[in-house]
Amino acid sequence: IELSQQINMNLGGHVDFDDFVELMGPKLLAETADMIGVKELRDAFREFDTNGDGEISTSELREAMKKLLGHQVGHRDIEEIIRDVDLNGDGRVDFEEFVRMMSR
Template sequence: ITNIIFICKDLGNLMRTMGYMPTEMELIELSQNINMNLGGRVDFEDFVELMTPKLLDETAGMIGLKELKDAFKEFDLDGDGAITSDEMKHAMVKLLGKHTSKNEIDAVVKEADNNGDGTVDFEEFVKMMSQK
């Protein structure tokens, strides 16, 4: 129990730093998940994986689904539900006036592309936006 309380305190501090206000019950559930599934230790990648659903909920709640969909449409130029590297490059120029190298754009798409199809779908887009 001491270990769980220690993890709860640390997790709570990290989460509050990110602007997320966890309940005590959420912290206990996260700590139990960490102890059972992650051997009691959390590295940065584990923490991001644990927090992504919560941040998605927070982001969707703050920004709103309509705003996220509108933003996605600005990137998805052909409206097929997926953002390619070329579309990402065009959107960066259009929206930010920023010319970015193909390698940089490819790296962004690859990092956001969780399912490995070479494009960024809406769910991946939301995750990408919540990490910035």
């Protein structure tokens, strides 16, 4: 009910996918973190973020995927994964984006 009131108040009763993601994103992130566990997500993020700068680069993601899958993932596939979850468009994956990636 609260969500439908927000939609009616903010969006004139109509919602497209981007608006839905904007409204539901924080709730989905919180639920994902609760289900998996924030500590486990942070630990996994640190494994991917090998240089410890708080973001996962394409090369860090490629290395992590190689360890997880046992084979090299193509450059285009890595770029596509990052493009799909990179909300701020900086070409890297921060912790919030990582949580979204892990919840798919």
